[in-house]
Amino acid sequence: MGAVFRCNPDGTQLEMFAWGLRNPQSLLFTENGDLITGDNDCDHGDEERLVHVVEGGDSGWRIGYQFAPLGRAGPWNTEQLWWPRHEGQSAAIIPPICNIEDGPSGIAYYPGTGLNPTYAGSIFVTHFKGTIAKSGIYTYKVKPKGATYDIADAKPFMTAALPTDVKFGPDGRLYTSDWADGWPKSKRGRIYTVSDPKHVNDPIIKETKQLIASDWTAKSVAELTTLLGHADWRVRLEAQYTFAERGAASVTTLAAVAAGSELVVPASAGSDSAKPRLKPELQTYSRLHAIWGLGQIAAKSVDALAPLRGLLHDSDPEVRAQSAKVLGEHPTASDADALIVALRDSAPRVRFFAAQSLGKLGRPEAAGPLLALARENNDVDNYVRHAVVMGLVGSNNLAALATGAKSTSRAERMAVLLAYRRLGRAEITPFLTDVDPLLVREAAVAINDAPINGALPALAAMIDQPLTDEPVLFRVLNAHFRLGQPANAAALARYAARTDAPAKMRAEAIAQLALWPTPPQRDRIVGVYRPLADKTRDRAIAVHALEAVLPGLLASTTPAVVETAALKVLQDLEIAGAANTLFTMVGDAAQSGETRAAALNALDKIKDPRLADAVQTAGASTSSTLRLAALPIAARLSPDTVAPVLAHLVARGTTEEKKNALRALGNLKHPTADSLLTEQLRQLAAGKVEPAIQLELVTAAERRSDPAIKDLLAKREAALAANPDPLAPFRVALDGGDAKRGERIFNNQPTLACVRCHRAGNAGGDAGPNLADVGARNNREYLLESVVKP
Numbered sequence: 161m162g163a164v165f166r167c168n169p170d171g172t173q174l175e176m177f178a179w180g181l182r183n184p185q186s187l188l189f190t191e192n193g194d195l196i197t198g199d200n201d202c203d204h205g206d207e208e209r210l211v212h213v214v215e216g217g218d219s220g221w222r223i224g225y226q227f228a229p230l231g232r233a234g235p236w237n238t239e240q241l242w243w244p245r246h247e248g249q250s251a252a253i254i255p256p257i258c259n260i261e262d263g264p265s266g267i268a269y270y271p272g273t274g275l276n277p278t279y280a281g282s283i284f285v286t287h288f289k290g291t292i293a294k295s296g297i298y299t300y301k302v303k304p305k306g307a308t309y310d311i312a313d314a315k316p317f318m319t320a321a322l323p324t325d326v327k328f329g330p331d332g333r334l335y336t337s338d339w340a341d342g343w344p345k346s347k348r349g350r351i352y353t354v355s356d357p358k359h360v361n362d363p364i365i366k367e368t369k370q371l372i373a374s375d376w377t378a379k380s381v382a383e384l385t386t387l388l389g390h391a392d393w394r395v396r397l398e399a400q401y402t403f404a405e406r407g408a409a410s411v412t413t414l415a416a417v418a419a420g421s422e423l424v425v426p427a428s429a430g431s432d433s434a435k436p437r438l439k440p441e442l443q444t445y446s447r448l449h450a451i452w453g454l455g456q457i458a459a460k461s462v463d464a465l466a467p468l469r470g471l472l473h474d475s476d477p478e479v480r481a482q483s484a485k486v487l488g489e490h491p492t493a494s495d496a497d498a499l500i501v502a503l504r505d506s507a508p509r510v511r512f513f514a515a516q517s518l519g520k521l522g523r524p525e526a527a528g529p530l531l532a533l534a535r536e537n538n539d540v541d542n543y544v545r546h547a548v549v550m551g552l553v554g555s556n557n558l559a560a561l562a563t564g565a566k567s568t569s570r571a572e573r574m575a576v577l578l579a580y581r582r583l584g585r586a587e588i589t590p591f592l593t594d595v596d597p598l599l600v601r602e603a604a605v606a607i608n609d610a611p612i613n614g615a616l617p618a619l620a621a622m623i624d625q626p627l628t629d630e631p632v633l634f635r636v637l638n639a640h641f642r643l644g645q646p647a648n649a650a651a652l653a654r655y656a657a658r659t660d661a662p663a664k665m666r667a668e669a670i671a672q673l674a675l676w677p678t679p680p681q682r683d684r685i686v687g688v689y690r691p692l693a694d695k696t697r698d699r700a701i702a703v704h705a706l707e708a709v710l711p712g713l714l715a716s717t718t719p720a721v722v723e724t725a726a727l728k729v730l731q732d733l734e735i736a737g738a739a740n741t742l743f744t745m746v747g748d749a750a751q752s753g754e755t756r757a758a759a760l761n762a763l764d765k766i767k768d769p770r771l772a773d774a775v776q777t778a779g780a781s782t783s784s785t786l787r788l789a790a791l792p793i794a795a796r797l798s799p800d801t802v803a804p805v806l807a808h809l810v811a812r813g814t815t816e817e818k819k820n821a822l823r824a825l826g827n828l829k830h831p832t833a834d835s836l837l838t839e840q841l842r843q844l845a846a847g848k849v850e851p852a853i854q855l856e857l858v859t860a861a862e863r864r865s866d867p868a869i870k871d872l873l874a875k876r877e878a879a880l881a882a883n884p885d886p887l888a889p890f891r892v893a894l895d896g897g898d899a900k901r902g903e904r905i906f907n908n909q910p911t912l913a914c915v916r917c918h919r920a921g922n923a924g925g926d927a928g929p930n931l932a933d934v935g936a937r938n939n940r941e942y943l944l945e946s947v948v949k950p
Contacts, residue, residue: 161179161180161181161182161221161222161223162179162180162181162182162183162184162199162221163176163177163178163179163180163181164176164177164178164179164181164184164187164195164197164213165177168459177213177215177216178195178213178214178215178216178217178218178219178254179217179218179219180217180218180219180220180221180222180253180254181197181199181211181213181219181221182199182200182201182202182221183199183200184197184198184199184200184211185198185200185264185265185266185267186198186265186266186267186268186325187213187267188267188268188269188283189269190269190281191272191281191393191441191445191448192448192478192482193448193452193482193485194212194309195212195213195214196210196211196212196213196267196269196283196302197210197211197213197267198210198211198260198264198265198267198285199211199219199221199256199264200263200264201242201262201925202221202225202226202233202236203913203915203916203917203925204225204232204233204236204237204907204913204915204916205232205233205237205907205915205919205923205924205925206233206236206237206242207242207259207260207262208259208260208261208262208263208264209242209256209257209258209259209260210256210257210258210259210260210264210283210285210300210302210311211254211256211257212254212256212257212308212309212543213254214254214308214543214546215516215550216516216546216550217254217546218252218253218254219253219254219255219256220236220241220242220250220252220253220254220255221236221241221242222236222686222687222688223687223688224682224683224686224687224688224689225686225687226687227687228687229680229682229683229684229685229687230634230684230685231907231908232907232908234685234686234687235605235609235631235685235686238630238631239631241253241255242256242259243255243259244256244257244258244259245542248598250602250605251539251542251545251574251578251598251602252578252581252602252605252606254542254543254546255542257302257308257309257310257311258310258311258314260285260287260298260300260314261285261287261289261298262287262289262294262925263287263288263289263290263295264285264286264287265286265287265288265323265324265325266284266285266286266323266324266325266326266327266336266337267283267284267285267286267326268283268284268326268327268328268334269282269283269284269393270282270283270284270328271328271392271393271394272390272391272392272393273332273362273364273365273368273391273392274328274331274332274333274334274355274356274359274365274368275332275334275354275355275356275359276356276358276359279299281301281302282299282300282301283299283300283301283302284297284298284299284317284326284334285297285298285299285300285326286323286324286325286326286336287323288322288323288324288339290322290342290343290917291322291342292320292321292322292341292342293320295319295321295322295323296316296317296318296319296320296321296323297316297317297318297321297323297326297336298314298315298316298317299313299314299315299316299317300313300314301313301314306508306509306540306541306543306544307508307509307511307512307541307543307544307547308541308542308543318336318354321336321338321352322338322339322340322341322342323336323337323338323339324337324338324339325337329353330368330369330372330373330394331365331369332355332359332360332362332365332368332369333353333354333355333360334353334354334355335351335352335353336351336352336353336354337349337350337351338350338351338352364391364392368390368391368392368394368395371387371390371392371395371398372394372395372398376398376399376401376402377402379399379402381410381413384399384402384403384413385399385413385417387399388400388403388417388445388446388449388450389442389443389445389446390442391442393445396445396446396449397449399449400449400450400452400453400456401453401456403450403453403457404453404456404457407457407460407461408457408460408461408463408464410453410457411454411457411461411463411464411467414450414451414453414454414457414464414467415450415454415466415467417446417447417449417450418447418450418451418454418467418468418471418479418483419447419467419470419471420443420447420474420476420479422443444476444478444479447476447479448478448479448482451468451471451479451482451483451486452482452486454467454468454486455468455486455489455490458486458489458490459490462490462492465486465487465490465492465495468483468486468487469483469487469495469498471483472484472487472498472499472501472502477505477506477507477509477510478509480502480505480507480510481507481509481510481512481513482513484499484502484510484513484514484517485513485516485517487499487517488513488516488517488518488519488520488521489517489520491517491520491521491522492521493521493523495517495521496518496521496523496525496526499514499517499518499521499526500514500518500525500526500529502514503515503518503529503530503532503533504529504533508541508543508544511533511537511544511547512541512543512544512547513547514547515530515533515544515547515548515550515551516547516550516551518530518551518554518555519547519550519551519552519553519554519555520554521554522554522555522556523555524555524556524557524560525555525557526551526555526557527551527552527555527557527560527561527564528560530548530551530552530555530575531548531552531560531564531567531572531575531576533548534548534564534569534571534572534574534575535567535569535571535572537571538569538571539570539571539574545571545574545575545578548575549575549578549579549582552575552576552579553579553582553583556583558585558587561576561579561580561587562587564576565577565587565590565591570596570599573591573594573596573599574598574599574602577591577599577602577603577606578602578606580606580612581606581610581612584610584612585612586612586614586615588603588606588607588612588615589603589607589615589618591603592604592607592615592618592619592622597629600629600632601629601631601632604619604622604631604632604635604636605631605635607619607635607639608635608638608639608683608685608686609635609685609686611683611690616639616642616643617639617643619635619636619639620636620639620640620643620648620651622636623636623637623640623651623652623655626660628662630662630664630665633662633665633668634665634668634685635685637652637655637665637668637669637672638672638683638684638685640652640672641672641675641676641679641684642683642692644679644692644694644697646701646704646705649673649676649701649702649704649705650705650708652669652670652672652673652705653669653673653705653706653708653709654709655669656669656670656673656706656709656713656722656725656726657709657712657713659712663719663721663722664721666719666721666722666725667721667722667724667725668725670706670713670722670725670726670728670729671725671728671729672684673702673705673706673729673733674702674725674728674729674732674733676697676699676701676702676733677696677697677698677699677702677733678695678696678697679691679692679694679695679696679697699733702733703733703735703737706729706733706735707735707737707738710726710730710735710737710738710741711741713726714726714727714738714741714742714745714759716748716750716751720752720754720755723755723758724754724755724758727742727755727758727759727761727762728758730742730762730765730766731761731762731765731766734765734766734767735766736766736768738762739763739766739768739770742759742760742762742763742768743759743763743768743770743773743774745759746759746760746763746774746777746778746786747774747777749781749782749783752785753781753783753784753785753786754785756778756781756783756785756786756789757778757783757785757786757788757789760774760775760778760786760789760790760793761789761793764793771793771797772797772798775790775793775794775797778790779794784814784816784817787817788816788817788820791805791806791809791820791821791823791824792820792823792824792827794824795824795825795827795828796827796829799828799829799830800830802824802828802830803828803830803832803833804832805821806821806824806825806828806833806836807832807836809821810822810825810836810840815850815852815853815896818850818853818856819852819853819856819896822837822840822853822856822857822859822860823856823859823860825837825860826859826860826861826862826863826864827863833864834864834866834868834869837857837860837861837864837866837869838866838868838869838872840857840861841857841861841869841872841873841876842872844857844858844876845872845875845876845879850895851891851892851894851895851896852895852896853896854891854892854895854896855892855893855896856896858873858876858892861873886945886949887941887944887945887948887949890944890948891944893944894940894941894944895940906918906920914931918930918931919931919932920932
């Protein structure tokens with residue numbers, strides 16, 4: 161999974177700061193020191209996200225979702241982890257502020273000078289979508305929402321371009337790199353600058369440029385002090401770092417600024433005269449930079465923290481919040497009491513940072529006040545909840561957690577549950593029987609996904625309950641699969657036979673039994689590498705478990721999805737014990753043609769001695785689906801008998817019969833196959849083969865080794881190469897096809913699923929047009945050209 165790391169400026173103390181991101185390509189800090197990023201989607205119908213990244217935050221993404229065993233990005237989509245916060249969403253993650261345009265790459269924060277005052281607080285994001293028409297730069301503004309933010313405004317800043325990155329230069333201009341022309345690469349990248357002609361000559365812009373380029377080591381304390389309140393955050397940051405580099409000698413000055421001493425700034429760059437002209441917000445920013453500078457100095461001199469303790473009672477909530485944050489970055493046991501008091505602050509951001517810092521202090525006595533904050537917050541502010549959990553994890557007071565687990569407050573119990581998840585504690589188990597279904601789900605997800613292996617038996621034991629919540633059921637079934645004992649296989653089989661259980665889940669239980677002998681190395685739900693101790697397991701265990709319930713799974717009243725899964729497992733495990741049932745199904749006209757065809761294929765897979773009789777029954781059936789399914793089997797069993805049948809179908813059958821006959825001819829071990837395909841290729845060259853079967857004909861011919869066929873194919877390839885029509889080699893695909901297979905490719909093709917860039921209704925990407933009604937608007941030739949020669 162994607163993560164954000166942090167370290168000191170010299171590269172020391174590298175650590176993971178936050179995780180669960182997919183593909184963030186750039187980061188920014190706001191004036192308050194908050195970290196923001198744009199995260200890309202996974203091309204499975206999800207959307208990009210604007211994320212407020214906080215320490216210890218989990219945004220929910222796992223690398224296993226990219227090619228999820230259950231398809232379509234697994235829980236990322238099915239459990240709506242990428243959505244902004246909503247009821248029922250996992251409480252273990254930090255959801256995004258909002259969903260944003262496709263392809264966020266570069267991201268920058270307006271530094272305070274350069275364009276014009278309307279851009280104050282703006283986040284600039286480049287959205288690279290592969291085409292000029294859809295790409296551009298957007299600006300976003302956020303507004304406070306508790307301890308985090310909500311979206312206030314979003315609008316395009318630059319369009320008709322393919323920007324890949326954006327930054328602000330010392331000259332006040334916005335710089336953006338441009339891809340130029342889309343795909344394929346033009347190798348003609350460009351860099352543009354953007355400025356406001358009404359402000360490009362503003363004195364503050366010239367002043368900022370000169371300051372950034374100046375020698376900061378030569379600046380006096382007085383000048384540095386005034387620059388902590390400069391309009392441009394880059395200047396403020398340079399002043400802060402310069403103070404920090406001077407060490408303990410800067411503490412007195414920074415303490416005075418942090419306490420709110422009024423600042424003055426030079427009237428003009430390089431002038432000794434000065435006059436008060438700080439806006440209130442700049443006065444606040446100067447105080448924050450002073451606090452952060454004291455924190456930097458505290459890494460070598462803890463005495464620098466002393467001024468911050470009094471600031472926990474300051475009238476400015478952001479000053480209180482940042483003081484609490486910095487005190488936690490340099491944990492001192494004596495600060496615990498003051499931070500505990502700060503948990504009751506009226507400002508959510510103060511409570512947030514106080515809780516985070518208490519976790520770093522590791523004081524057990526903080527657990528009670530933290531749980532009290534959880535009750536008071538009542539899950540309203542999920543960032544405060546996250547901070548409470550981090551505090552509880554750090555305090556590691558198991559006795560307090562055990563008490564909180566029995567609280568009547570749902571929010572307090574949720575905080576304990578999430579703490580247990582992060583601690584990997586099996587004490588999470590009682591939450592599987594909580595009165596609140598969301599806590600039950602959260603516990604089930606934690607046990608499987610974290611994972612907490614010690615709680616797997618309790619999760620598996622839920623299988624006999626009347627559950628309907630899919631996220632819980634998937635994890636319950638997976639727990640049995642991972643535990644891997646004969647009793648677990650039997651439990652999966654019993655569940656598959658339950659007529660009161662959801663059909664989708666019954667099919668999943670069967671699918672897990674099909675995987676029993678060779679367990680995948682990736683977890684079935686999360687998709688991450690999590691191999692079991694045993695690389696192989698006794699196939700007989702799964703077979704024995706299934707044989708007891710197979711008649712019910714193959715009954716005519718069984719839901720189609722369950723029946724299909726059952727027929728597949730019979731083939732996968734080659735279960736001969738169901739042969740009589742399968743043989744009966746082939747001849748049962750009450751069953752669907754698809755079901756009877758699947759039963760026939762299962763008999764083929766288990767090598768039933770009555771297969772020839774079953775094929776004969778299928779051939780005489782009124783179901784065309786069953787008859788066509790019998791063709792390739794018959795071709796293998798009795799080439800002499802089938803050869804004339806195939807010749808007849810190719811000449812006089814329906815389109816579907818012709819297609820299936822050609823598929824069978826491709827592998828038929830009979831001399832007439834070559835002569836028949838040779839004649840059909842000649843007919844194709846003469847334009848006398850119906851379009852809907854041309855692809856099957858060419859594919860079948862390519863499987864043969866006959867010289868005459870290879871010669872005809874070579875001549876065809878040469879003619880196609882000489883044809884000026886760029887679609888000529890692909891026109892065999894214009895007619896025919898299989899809509900169901902096409903839908904699977906559109907959604908699930910592992911290399912480049914169409915849904916990554918297109919929608920076919922609601923789900924999908926926005927880089928390309930919505931294809932919901934494309935077939936009604938355009939002919940097949942247009943569609944073919946769009947695919948092979950876009």
